Amino acid sequence: MVMGEAQLRERMQHPVIQERLVVTPLLSDAQVKGASIDVRLGTDFILMKRSAAGPIDPMAMRTGVLDYQERARVEVGEKMILHPNQLVLGVTLEFIQVPRDLMAYVIGRSSWGRLGLMVATAVMVSPGYRGSLTLELANLADTPVYLYPGTRVAQLVFHQVDGASSAYAGAGKYTGPVGPEFSKLSWDEDWQAIQRMQPEEM
Template identity: 50%
Template sequence: MKGVCSAREIVEMLESGDLVVTPLLDIKRQLGRASLDVRLGLEFVLFRRGYVPSLDAGRSRHPIADYYDRARLEYGDVFVLHPGQFALSSTLEFFKLPSDVMAYVIGRSSWGRLGLVIATATFVDPNFRGSITLELVNEGEVPLVLYPGTRVAQLVFHRLNEPAPPYEGKYALDTRATASKAHRDEELSWLSDKDEY
């Protein structure tokens, strides 16, 4: 890896069209010295507590998404994330990364200091196209009010030594918060092929 892209490099990629971020509502506010802030989307995905005694990705007879409910909000609405609660959302922005650039999703410190943990799966592949699913957990002691459109996370871009092949992963071209597809992991078919735990 060549290293972290500076603000100037991010702007150059945006201007050349190598990096697409849309909508980019306020570049002056969203651009850091070596990062780009991303906004919380309008849709939230919540696990149905008590619906199943446990979630076993290897033995589930239904897609994992069947155990989640979706809620779509409008601007000005709020989403309350309770202590210990887990929810999925996505970036408001849609991205197209170049073949020689990957990114990390990192929570913004201002929200982290309130107890919000974002994007526990932080790697964004080169050539990725889509909205980025954000994993939200309230590690604080009190309910946390979240506003769609708020800058809750940031992307740090890294330039690679060489271009990567096209991204064809199971989350390619996601345009909304996407539940886990762990049940598609090949090793689960033989690791979970037992009668008992």
């Protein structure tokens, strides 16, 4: 069941901190409306290096992540250009705390989508998540588009979780960030097994 505005506001004022939905700071009361909460684009970004040597190797990410990325900061009032077919990682201005009985989907705002901007290709926010949300921002249009930190770029739609949830409990790969985080695909246990199967280089 999708939570409506009244339910969202009630959970955001819940007296028990473990059951309270936290989305802060809210710069406008209008960010909570209908059945969603609007979130704004933060000031920190991760850009993929166009000069990276060779393809991205998910297995080498733990030690070679700086070979593929560089960080940038764009203050509120400034703008950053996103070129066609370019992917950058942004972050929400807001810090999110999701109770264990809720989960959320991140959905790009249609006003941005009509300009060719795809937001949050990884769309689920797990029960118990705490931190700012990394946003995958991709320009699918044929022309560049400017990104403005501080503007509403996506919305969170919350659902009640049926049954008990073990949640993140602080052990998730992306728990507690306050800035954008690069892929931690290499942290998956699957990669350790795959690595053992690879033939040794002569």
